[in-house]
Amino acid sequence: MTDMFATLGTWNWLIFGVILMALELIAPGVFLFWLGLAALLTGVVSFAFAPSWQVQILMFAVFAALAIPVWRRLAPSNAADSADSPFLNKRADALIGRVFTLEKPIIDGAGTVRIDDTIWRVAGPDAPAGSRVKIVQADGARLTVAAA
Numbered sequence: 001m002t003d004m005f006a007t008l009g010t011w012n013w014l015i016f017g018v019i020l021m022a023l024e025l026i027a028p029g030v031f032l033f034w035l036g037l038a039a040l041l042t043g044v045v046s047f048a049f050a051p052s053w054q055v056q057i058l059m060f061a062v063f064a065a066l067a068i069p070v071w072r073r074l075a076p077s078n079a080a081d082s083a084d085s086p087f088l089n090k091r092a093d094a095l096i097g098r099v100f101t102l103e104k105p106i107i108d109g110a111g112t113v114r115i116d117d118t119i120w121r122v123a124g125p126d127a128p129a130g131s132r133v134k135i136v137q138a139d140g141a142r143l144t145v146a147a148a
Helices: 002-006 010-026 032-049 053-074 079-084
Strands: 099-107 110-115 118-123 132-139 142-147
Touching: 010 032, 032 053, 099 118
Parallel strands: 118 142
Antiparallel strands: 099 110, 099 132, 110 118, 132 142
C-alpha cells in the first residue's frame, strides 16, 4: 500500500481529477466537481514542486476542505426562489389579511368559509352565515377570523 502512495505523481492527480469531474457529469450533485478540482490543483502543484506523496495527500485534503467555503460562496442561493413565491407550501399564510364570506355560521367558535374551491375551517367569535370575516391568523389548516 505504501508503494502505491509512493508512486503518486502529477499524472495520477490529473487523471484522478478528470475522472472525478467526469463522474460529476454522470451523477450531478456539485460535490465531485470540487474534489476533482482539488485533485487537479494537487496535480498542478505536484508538477511545479515535486513534493513527497505525504505532502501531496495533505495538499489534496487542504484543497478539498477549502473547496467547501468556495462552493458555498459561488453556489446560487435559494433566497431568490423564495422571494419570488414567499407563500410556496404555506398556502394558509397567504390568506392572512384577506376578507371572505362565511359559508356556515360560526357557532361555539367554529365555522367554515369557502375560498376558491376549498372549504376551510375557521375559528373566531360567533357570527351568522354570510357575514364578512377577515383572516387574522393561520395555524395549519385552521384559520382564525375576526369580523371585517
